[in-house]
């Protein structure tokens with residue numbers, strides 16, 4: 138593929154080759170993440186930021202490749218092509234946030250349609266689904282997706298979308314994506330199966346390989362990695378579905394702005410090294426917390442009820458874990474007692490974060506619904522970053538001991 142061809146619309150992943158004219162081959166994801174060729178006339182190593190709303194035409198009748206940044210922009214195209222390669226997709230679309238990605242996907246729904254989603258899922262996703270069921274004549278079934286039959290028994294001819302998260306945010310439940318997808322497609326081929334892969338990133342799991350129709354992620358998290366931008370990405374293999382989603386993005390104007398595309402492109406290049414370190418830190422923290430006597434939810438622990446299922450789909454455990462203390466006040470003291478762990482929503486950042494989902498990321502879910510879905514009010518979520526693992530354990534252990542939730546000996550190393 139010649140360099141000048143790498144900018145054609147509609148975007149599709151360019152096979153990598155270190156030098157134009159060299160042998161075309163696909164490299165391991167860690168290599169693909171850092172390797173990219175910019176279509177820039179000066180062969181810039183970093184893609185230029187095309188900070189422009191409009192593109193001039195040669196004449197009134199000759200359209201260039203781009204006319205208006207809402208419809209397309211070279212910096213966005215470059216990012217989308219790069220991500221398509223990494224996500225193993227034919228097409229990736231970059232939008233203003235993870236929720237924007239979800240909104241674009243939800244616009245395939247028509248009044249009267251039904252959606253099947255998890256009973257443990259990100260609070261913002263729950264809020265959008267609730268909005269659609271209240272205002273859009275959409276019926277949403279929230280089921281325990283860890284039990285395949287709970288999903289399939291809700292399938293009807295009206296089911297337009299099955300929406301899965303694995304691990305879920307914040308209870309770290311795992312669902313069998315390949316089996317659910319196979320059964321849904323066998324019974325209702327037209328039903329779209331979408332996976333929110335934010336917790337895993339393309340490094341940890343590639344749900345498109347399981348036959349799902351859409352994978353989307355909040356790129357605000359691991360993909361960008363520094364909590365300095367909001368973005369969402371949508372990956373598909375089917376051309377027609379990609380065109381439908383692109384239509385909505387162009388029609389509503391939620392395409393990612395050029396500067397944020399550039400920032401995301403810059404951030405994603407360190408994904409492999411950040412994700413690897415954050416995962417190994419999370420494993421360390423999870424093991425130390427479990428050894429101290431806490432019930433820890435993390436798929437890297439053998440005690441996780443769906444440990445084998447998770448590892449049959451994923452190559453890593455991610456870097457988000459949660460645990461309970463048995464008491465809301467104690468949990469609050471721990472969160473407020475930590476110094477190194479920032480009290481903040483979100484995850485996938487280089488810095489470690491601590492939060493109480495029921496008061497923060499999932500506060501938009503009605504307390505009554507939280508109770509029905511057995512979301513513990515005292516749950517603490519840890520989103521592990523890339524600091525020194527012992528510093529993280531020391532700081533957390535100190536907060537836990539001061540809060541009276543464990544004795545110092547619980548954290549002593551043998």
Ligand SMILES: Cc1ncc(COP(=O)(O)O)c(C=O)c1O
Pocket residue numbers: 234235236237259261262302306333335336354355356357358367368369
């Ligand atoms: C699992 C999950 N999906 C989607 C989102 C939405 O992403 P954004 O905040 O970028 O809109 C979030 C967090 O916000 C999330 O945790």
Ligand SMILES: N[C@@H](CCSC[C@H](N)C(=O)O)C(=O)O
Pocket residue numbers: 259261306481482483484497498499501
């Ligand atoms: N006030 C925000 C909360 C965002 S939560 C971000 C992230 N997904 C997380 O799980 O921490 C809102 O209401 O959406």
